[in-house]
Amino acid sequence: MNKLNKVTLTAATCGLDLGDGSERAEYVNQDYILNTLGRPHRNIGIMYTYYPKDKEWPERISVACKDMEIHFQWDYPYDDYFPYRGGIDGDTTGQPFEQMRDIRRHGQDVALTLTIDCSLEDQYLRQIAKDLKPFGRMRLRINHECGGDWFTHNQRFSYQEVGDFFVRFAKIVKEEAPQISVVFCGSAVGDISVEDAPVQFEKEFKEAFATADIWSNDCYLALHYGWPFDVCEKGGNSYAMTPVDEFFERLRKTSKRITKVNGGICKPMVISEFNTDGDVTGPLHQGESIKRFVEKLKSENADWFDGFSMYQFRDRGRLGLEIEDPNNASVGIPQPILKDYKDILKDPFFLPGLNEAEEVTLPATLRWGSAEDAEGIAIPIKFEKTPEFCEVTFEEELNLMLELNGRWFYKAPGTKTVDMMSAFFETPIEPGAELSLKIFAPPASGENDPAQGEDWAVNYYTTITKMPELRIRYEEVQEVL
Incomplete structure (x- = not known):
């Protein structure tokens, strides 16, 4: 992570x-x-x-x-x-x-x-x-x-x-x-x-x-x-x-x-x-x-x-x-x-491209241009097998779109934890699979901000400063009896 x-x-x-x-x-x-x-x-x-x-x-x-x-x-x-x-x-x-x-x-x-x-x-x-x-x-x-x-x-x-x-x-x-x-x-x-x-x-x-x-x-x-x-x-x-x-x-x-x-x-x-x-x-x-x-x-x-x-x-x-x-x-x-x-x-x-490139460090600036033009960050994750629990928690109040294993999730600014287990309900993974949690940041208000600079009408920028925390577990808390 x-x-x-x-x-x-x-x-x-x-x-x-x-x-x-x-x-x-x-x-x-x-x-x-x-x-x-x-x-x-x-x-x-x-x-x-x-x-x-x-x-x-x-x-x-x-x-x-x-x-x-x-x-x-x-x-x-x-x-x-x-x-x-x-x-x-x-x-x-x-x-x-x-x-x-x-x-x-x-x-x-x-x-x-x-x-x-x-x-x-x-x-x-x-x-x-x-x-x-x-x-x-x-x-x-x-x-x-x-x-x-x-x-x-x-x-x-x-x-x-x-x-x-x-x-x-x-x-x-x-x-x-x-x-x-x-x-x-x-x-x-x-x-x-x-x-x-x-x-x-x-x-x-x-x-x-x-x-x-x-x-x-x-x-x-x-x-x-x-x-x-x-x-x-x-x-x-x-x-x-x-x-x-x-x-x-x-x-x-x-x-x-x-x-x-x-x-x-x-x-x-x-x-x-x-x-x-x-x-x-x-x-x-x-x-x-x-x-x-x-x-x-x-x-x-x-x-x-x-x-x-x-x-x-x-x-x-x-x-x-x-x-x-x-x-x-x-x-x-x-x-x-x-x-x-x-x-x-x-x-x-019909799938948009999701192309990973060079390594970056935090703080990182995410750019949202449109549903066909945006820059975000990707966190590589190696899974032992299909998990029983998979959650991600953010400290910062950011507006985010997340993608994992082909499934997309929304995180509103007031939301801390996103349960991502539905990424595996229809698409299980092989043991040892390497996936990326991809993170993009559309505008939280739904509108671009004129204060962000000359290109404000076409781009919206968000800075992420802290890594999210992942909770991945491969066994249930208690087996069904």
Whole structure:
């Protein structure tokens, strides 16, 4: 326990993100998700809306218009996401900021989807960018699925106006918080049998594609899009399913076509909402097509593809790793797909790099840049065999993410001891195995600190001065009699 090595956290070959809360479910705290899945994600996606000039604002629209007769999820005056409570005369102590802090202190980056009134003046947009600046290298997805006709931005504004607004907002974000990546979720190619087919509204969206840092598409292998207003039954007309090969080919050709439209410059492509709807396949078969898609990604060496976001952790329908208990919204019911997804999380193709380098001494400064760029310390440990007890205790009140034997743990500033035995529950070790306890330090408040220097918006620094204490025991205290 006297030796320390520097360890760097780097990007996976393909990123894994996770949706957490939307019109279909409430937000689930990151402690629960981490303990359930065993490792953090690159980005956690949350979904908000901002229509501050509407008379119903800032109520959530389904609450403000609870007596309104609707026949489709997006029939309300504005989108039924959680209201973004920042902005001009706003309050950053509430939501989505508390959720963003929760996400970042657990070693993940924020992916904020924001549907927003395209008529807002620049000062509204500039204040939002200022609100978001302390949250590091987050992603901001502005007015997603903008090639459709269901969201309020497409019902109030033309496709050209939606594209122009994205460009205007993105440029303001880059002026105020250049470390934020802006995501454009436009449209895809239609007929994939036609070589070099155009994407829908590519003329209207050309400048948006050029301005964005990341291109996105929301697409599902199967989706019951009539939810929750009908029951999905065989022969119905409110669901769709796409074969895996066709699904992949549309993504590939969409990236290729947008790259051509963008003067040959290819930007990372993500799927910001992805799943197979258990309403269509049934929960027992939900994960099958997702696993085939993963194998397709790996075999095709799709270097243009940056990652996908599982939509979502918990859902009131069957688009979640858990279903929300109808009797208690705070309780999740795990679905069979949860096991399939945990297998994907462990696949080396989706694992971030953890690379040990030169030896270091205490005190040591740990740098947190993002879920794909951080520097920590690693403590080599030789285990006689799989332990019966494995705990680590810290004297200092630090905010830490710990990794051991492929399992990640969170230590809040007020927590002294972390029980790490779950690192061995599913993955026992061979006698004499040498492992490293890896330690990283995301910001304890969830926000970067302007007092830390010129690079404060992109990096956060923590100094650790004392070695933690390990309690490793290879026998039970008392045998079962």
